[in-house]
Amino acid sequence: MRVRMAVLLVLAMLAACTREPGPDPAAAPVAKPEPVQPAQPAQPAGGADAVQQPALRVTTLDGNTFDLAGQRGKWVIVNFWATWCAPCLKEMPELSALDAMREHIVVVGLAYEETTTDELAAFMREHPVAYPIALVDVYDPPKDFAAPRGLPMTYLIAPDGRVAKQYLGPVTARMIEEDIARAGGPKPV
Template sequence: MKRNVLILVAVVLLAGFAIYQNIASKDRQASAKEAAPKPNYLAPGFKLSSLDGNVYEVGGTREKPLLVNFWASWCGPCELEAPDLKQLYDKYKDQIDFYAVNMTASDRMDNIKSFVKHFEFKFPVLLDSDGKVGELYRVNGIPMTFLVDKNGIIKEGFGVLHPDELEKRIKRLIES
């Protein structure tokens, strides 16, 4: 009888431990998802230096909405998207800010400068030299773009879009 009670107690303790581990694992996964940038949540804040030597900041309220584009000079889709970004910046620069965040940890400075010159980027090119901002924004593929409203709230994040669709989303952000 005593042996059966001990076995029962051991089974109950093991079952309780398994349930606890399962709940703790789900809590960790939920908090990791909450930390990821997503629509209708505050954009994670950061400060980065740019090619022009200035420091730019993201986080909190702003005078204008913001487009944050993560890219690298070696990225084929980034090359395809670059002329569209330039054209849309030229058209909407008085109504929205553009920040091009280069994934500098995986790029070379001479290639970055050449890319920026070739595509005539006039908007700030920020340098994520240690990759921490890319990690903060959970960028796992480039190009990756986030649209942030004047209140610092992410409205959406996406990869490459057709230029007409990108313009439509920029207009919607400006009007909101």
Template sequence: MNKKHLAAYVAVAALFGVMGAIVAINKKEPAPVTTTMAPTGGAAHSAVDKFYAQSLNDLQGKPQSLAQWKGKPLLVNFWATWCAPCVQEMPELSHLADEEGGKRFNVVGIGIDSPTNLSEFAEKLKIAYPLYVGGMGGTELSRELGNKQGGLPFTVLIGADGQVIKTYLGKLKFDELRADLAQLKS
């Protein structure tokens, strides 16, 4: 290979390197996919009725009825310890739950993971809201609430009337979430 060819290869490689750097710098994190479910004329969505009919174990292994959260707006976050965006959003979600203190809405998390992994993680991060063990059944529960892609994190905002107000697939944008929460009717 002569020096002209080598210089051309180096120039092309450098050009691709610069283009890659420009793309990486300008790459924006994708916005979460948000959806709303069709209104039911004031009746609870059947998926929400099924949700509230469930009992899941808390992190101490005690069964907890999800019906205890009926009657007040509820933010349900499906997550896993192995899901990087889930782990990234949990401290801010915990801060939001702690700041709210259940006055206008409650926050619960349903872990799609083993009880041991969930417990160790929650202890390390000091999560301020109730966490439940959904296991792989939690994936199906999230699908029933609108998570057609089956991705995580997946968050559902349920109104006091049992209506699914909005769902969020992907890492939460907290400015959007706070705006949605400000619109809640208790």
């Protein structure tokens, strides 16, 4: 019984990554990470601080500008992730396939970690995706999006620019396509 409980605890801790920006980890005391559950079925985004039509304008690794306002008419997946987050890396191929295979879906990845653009570009050469990636400052994240409580953190933006859903933890292409269909978008193929 104890072994089973220990295995369940380890699996829960590995389900999603959490990491807070801060001072040099070698100088800080090691804190026990809080387990984060896998993404729950999509919940409506909201709350007192929610921005109904968030703005997002970032420079991507390829030097282009991704502007959320320029994506009106499409469903947009805004995915906060990090190179050290195993669940983030696991969901990237599915997000890449959605971006490449669905004309009504656009994905943008926001690398939420302390690294350099050169290091991130090298990482992306080893883990390529079809969608644009931007490095965001963990101390100054995009103003209209809450700082992630854990990673991955994903927002589903409707064609009118409103936040339709928010997910904490890994997502699948099926989850996203089903939520789009429930919100009146195209049904999954």
